[in-house]
Amino acid sequence: MGANDLPEIYRDYIACLNRQDWSMLGAFVDDDVEHNGKLIGLSGYRAMLESDFREIPDLRFNIRTLVCEPPNIASRLHFDCTPIGTFLGLAVQGKRVAFAEHVFYEFRERKIARVWSIIDKAAIERQL
Numbered sequence: 001m002g003a004n005d006l007p008e009i010y011r012d013y014i015a016c017l018n019r020q021d022w023s024m025l026g027a028f029v030d031d032d033v034e035h036n037g038k039l040i041g042l043s044g045y046r047a048m049l050e051s052d053f054r055e056i057p058d059l060r061f062n063i064r065t066l067v068c069e070p071p072n073i074a075s076r077l078h079f080d081c082t083p084i085g086t087f088l089g090l091a092v093q094g095k096r097v098a099f100a101e102h103v104f105y106e107f108r109e110r111k112i113a114r115v116w117s118i119i120d121k122a123a124i125e126r127q128l
Contacts, residue, residue, distance in 0.1 A: 012028065055083055098127070
């Protein structure tokens with residue numbers, strides 16, 4: 001897997017998320033994917049994403065920064081969205097908020113095998 005392939009695969013993965021094309025998620029995510037140090041598998045990863053879209057119907061992943069050093073990608077994602085209720089323990093209740101997520105991915109055989117994610121919760125708190 002070359003440095004040129006990985007960013008393209010990642011952008012296709014983000015497009016898959018934005019389309020909510022869950023049937024294609026396995027093309028990008030390993031069956032034994034870990035999230036923040038916990039083995040959740042592809043089905044758990046999909047359930048997490050589906051829950052995110054239920055809680056935030058206008059959710060859209062926007063890549064702001066992308067750094068690639070195979071087999072890893074670091075990405076700063078930007079969100080400008082309207083969670084319908086409680087989000088990250090905060091009573092957002094339909095207020096539009098903007099925030100970033102910093103995510104590190106480790107790829108194995110062209111699929112995401114490990115994800116480490118931190119959401120800028122403080123940015124949301126400042127807007128409430």
